[in-house]
Amino acid sequence: MRKEYLMTAGPTPVPPSVRAKEAEPIIHHRTKEFREIFVRVSEKLKPIFKTQNVVLTFTSSGTGAMEGAVSNLLSRGEKAIVIKAGKFSERWAEICEAYGVEVIPIEVEWGEVASPVELEEKLKKHPETKVVFTTLCETSTGTVFPIKEYGEILQNKDDTLLVVDAISGLGACDIEVDKWGVDVCVSGSQKALMLPPGLAFASVNEKTWKMVERSNLPKYYFDFKKAKKSLLEKKETPYTPGISLIVALDEALDLLNEEGIDSILKRHAKLGKATREAVRAIGLEVFSKHPANAVTAVKVPKGIDGKLLTDTMFYKYGVKVAGGQAHLKGKIFRIAHLGYMREFDVITAISALEIALKDLGYPVKLGEGVKAAEEVFSTSG
Amino acid sequence: MRKEYLMTAGPTPVPPSVRAKEAEPIIHHRTKEFREIFVRVSEKLKPIFKTQNVVLTFTSSGTGAMEGAVSNLLSRGEKAIVIKAGKFSERWAEICEAYGVEVIPIEVEWGEVASPVELEEKLKKHPETKVVFTTLCETSTGTVFPIKEYGEILQNKDDTLLVVDAISGLGACDIEVDKWGVDVCVSGSQKALMLPPGLAFASVNEKTWKMVERSNLPKYYFDFKKAKKSLLEKKETPYTPGISLIVALDEALDLLNEEGIDSILKRHAKLGKATREAVRAIGLEVFSKHPANAVTAVKVPKGIDGKLLTDTMFYKYGVKVAGGQAHLKGKIFRIAHLGYMREFDVITAISALEIALKDLGYPVKLGEGVKAAEEVFSTSG
Numbered sequence: 001m002r003k004e005y006l007m008t009a010g011p012t013p014v015p016p017s018v019r020a021k022e023a024e025p026i027i028h029h030r031t032k033e034f035r036e037i038f039v040r041v042s043e044k045l046k047p048i049f050k051t052q053n054v055v056l057t058f059t060s061s062g063t064g065a066m067e068g069a070v071s072n073l074l075s076r077g078e079k080a081i082v083i084k085a086g087k088f089s090e091r092w093a094e095i096c097e098a099y100g101v102e103v104i105p106i107e108v109e110w111g112e113v114a115s116p117v118e119l120e121e122k123l124k125k126h127p128e129t130k131v132v133f134t135t136l137c138e139t140s141t142g143t144v145f146p147i148k149e150y151g152e153i154l155q156n157k158d159d160t161l162l163v164v165d166a167i168s169g170l171g172a173c174d175i176e177v178d179k180w181g182v183d184v185c186v187s188g189s190q191k192a193l194m195l196p197p198g199l200a201f202a203s204v205n206e207k208t209w210k211m212v213e214r215s216n217l218p219k220y221y222f223d224f225k226k227a228k229k230s231l232l233e234k235k236e237t238p239y240t241p242g243i244s245l246i247v248a249l250d251e252a253l254d255l256l257n258e259e260g261i262d263s264i265l266k267r268h269a270k271l272g273k274a275t276r277e278a279v280r281a282i283g284l285e286v287f288s289k290h291p292a293n294a295v296t297a298v299k300v301p302k303g304i305d306g307k308l309l310t311d312t313m314f315y316k317y318g319v320k321v322a323g324g325q326a327h328l329k330g331k332i333f334r335i336a337h338l339g340y341m342r343e344f345d346v347i348t349a350i351s352a353l354e355i356a357l358k359d360l361g362y363p364v365k366l367g368e369g370v371k372a373a374e375e376v377f378s379t380s381g
Numbered sequence: 382m383r384k385e386y387l388m389t390a391g392p393t394p395v396p397p398s399v400r401a402k403e404a405e406p407i408i409h410h411r412t413k414e415f416r417e418i419f420v421r422v423s424e425k426l427k428p429i430f431k432t433q434n435v436v437l438t439f440t441s442s443g444t445g446a447m448e449g450a451v452s453n454l455l456s457r458g459e460k461a462i463v464i465k466a467g468k469f470s471e472r473w474a475e476i477c478e479a480y481g482v483e484v485i486p487i488e489v490e491w492g493e494v495a496s497p498v499e500l501e502e503k504l505k506k507h508p509e510t511k512v513v514f515t516t517l518c519e520t521s522t523g524t525v526f527p528i529k530e531y532g533e534i535l536q537n538k539d540d541t542l543l544v545v546d547a548i549s550g551l552g553a554c555d556i557e558v559d560k561w562g563v564d565v566c567v568s569g570s571q572k573a574l575m576l577p578p579g580l581a582f583a584s585v586n587e588k589t590w591k592m593v594e595r596s597n598l599p600k601y602y603f604d605f606k607k608a609k610k611s612l613l614e615k616k617e618t619p620y621t622p623g624i625s626l627i628v629a630l631d632e633a634l635d636l637l638n639e640e641g642i643d644s645i646l647k648r649h650a651k652l653g654k655a656t657r658e659a660v661r662a663i664g665l666e667v668f669s670k671h672p673a674n675a676v677t678a679v680k681v682p683k684g685i686d687g688k689l690l691t692d693t694m695f696y697k698y699g700v701k702v703a704g705g706q707a708h709l710k711g712k713i714f715r716i717a718h719l720g721y722m723r724e725f726d727v728i729t730a731i732s733a734l735e736i737a738l739k740d741l742g743y744p745v746k747l748g749e750g751v752k753a754a755e756e757v758f759s760t761s762g
């Protein structure tokens with residue numbers, strides 16, 4: 001009887017009531033019943049994004065909405081700044097290049113962020129930049145970026161948009177889409193929204209719609225204008241949507257909005273802090289210089305095989321954490337504390353880490369990490 | 382206590398065991414466990430497509446895979462023939478136009494098909510045509526196209542591909558992808574595959590891969606080469622897939638392959654025939670000149686308001702059939718007999734139709750349609 005614990009930054013565990021909704025008999029998407037649900041979820045997403053603007057829903061992985069943010073905002077040969085600091089921020093550059101958009105990279109060491117000053121200087125050098133693409137939480141390094149400060153820099157630039165990949169960040173790391181001047185914020189269903197993968201979202205503000213009008217890149221399935229028109233005029237999606245996922249999203253958003261976005265962010269902050277304190281108490285090092293509250297990347301200690309460590313945690317103890325990606329493979333592992341997660345999910349992850357390290361011969365004092373996490377969770381001070 | 386019956390050509394009803402799979406706790410997609418499932422479903426799709434070639438899976442609506450078939454096969458300014466004969470075949474033209482592909486239309490009245498001779502002549506006039514885009518079952522008119530004959534015409538044309546939208550057709554109307562020379566066959570999850578919407582498929586043969594190499598249209602999320610490489614080399618999808626849907630697909634394909642594709646096609650043929658005989662017995666007219674076994678389009682009789690008829694069937698009796706689209710709105714209605722459907726689903730639809738017609742004052746002899754359907758179903762003669 002195997003019991004598994006999913007501690008990855010996507011997919012994340014889906015609450016039972018959400019799974020039950022997913023399994024309900026399917027309904028038709030061109031009915032009053034579905035239209036009501038679709039309008040409702042489109043509204044209930046807004047407080048999570050902290051926006052008054054429209055939030056579009058696409059049936060795809062988050063990457064689909066990222067592609068849409070490129071193909072709907074830009075024209076061939078235009079310039080975009082991409083803050084490259086990990087696997088997912090590099091995806092912005094890949095998509096731009098696929099569409100013939102000129103990428104001006106800000107190269108940052110993985111685990112670091114681009115300082116607002118770097119962005120400011122790059123913009124001065126390339127004032128014709130049409131879009132700055134960046135990331136709220138870079139999942140590959142567990143790093144949170146200073147989106148608020150980026151937004152301040154872009155505030156007075158009428159012809160440059162700030163587009164943020166908040167796929168793993170939204171609902172875990174704070175982002176005030178409207179207040180901070182985030183023009184497009186992209187997210188996905190399988191992170192803090194506590195759903196299976198299959199839905200992608202994009203909030204789009206007025207400044208952006210003006211840019212959309214002049215974009216000449218080809219687009220069809222991820223056409224933002226068509227999606228907006230369909231939502232506002234028909235209360236529908238242009239193409240058959242992931243109906244079961246949208247029905248389940250309705251329930252997930254009720255759970256989230258009942259807790260409230262600020263309580264959710266506080267919960268994630270506490271889980272993040274407990275995880276960081278715990279791994280430090282074990283004697284390990286947090287990888288990121290700016291650790292995110294969605295996922296903690298931890299350096300694999302010397303003498304330990306990173307893959308063997310995560311394999312031991314998963315295959316021996318059932319606790320699934322992610323390893324490193326690209327050049328960080330084997331060098332870090334990543335414990336997510338994202339979505340449908342509470343104190344004892346962190347305790348479980350840390351406990352499995354301690355036991356696995358001990359199994360592999362690493363000199364760990366069992367219980368030290370768990371104790372450090374408990375100290376964060378205890379309200380007695 | 383409302384009881385609903387979904388008789389639409391997508392979404393279609395999802396069997397209970399498939400829904401149960403969908404609701405299982407989510408698993409991670411970069412694990413041995415998921416890789417095994419993904420490879421298994423990719424294989425189990427092949428007999429449904431009647432192909433030995435690779436079948437790619439995308440997390441999107443079927444339209445996404447249609448867009449991929451345009452953006453991966455063609456280059457800007459190249460020519461494609463599109464057989465336009467309904468809402469969905471017109472989508473091929475829309476996508477081509479969005480990508481700057483020149484569309485050579487074969488315009489066909491809705492409910493009709495293009496004859497193989499028409500295609501042959503058009504190809505003679507435009508020998509530089511790179512792709513012929515057509516449809517197996519045009520959902521908007523309930524029409525099945527002579528794909529086999531189209532394939533024969535294209536057989537000796539090394540530089541022209543045959544691409545078929547079999548989104549609603551696959552598993553209901555016969556298509557022998559390899560034998561008939563269908564180079565790319567696109568489908569979706571929410572039709573005969575008995576799943577919720579959210580997955581799209583494309584079978585791709587060797588002739589096509591050569592064309593893919595020279596295509597220069599922008600693509601990222603629907604990149605066929607990347608999807609193939611990821612499937613064959615890593616047993617994965619390039620981006621996070623609709624995990625819960627793929628897990629459920631594993632179960633749906635077991636149900637389908639247990640019945641066997643040819644038995645499934647025979648079942649659909651019988652359901653289609655019964656529906657057609659029944660509506661004729663009621664005194665109504667089948668709309669299509671070449672009716673498909675996935676969905677039957679029926680002309681709304683004179684003196685009856687089409688919308689009121691389908692609304693009566695749904696809101697009063699819980700039986701959801703689709704109305705007409707575009708210029709056929711109010712003029713036809715469409716009864717699907719597609720996917721998880723048996724004799725008594727047809728009986729229910731016909732019975733609801735009889736009762737609703739009677740309610741609206743149409744001179745119908747109650748039971749005549751049901752009787753005609755029963756005669757098709759009875760094996761005694």
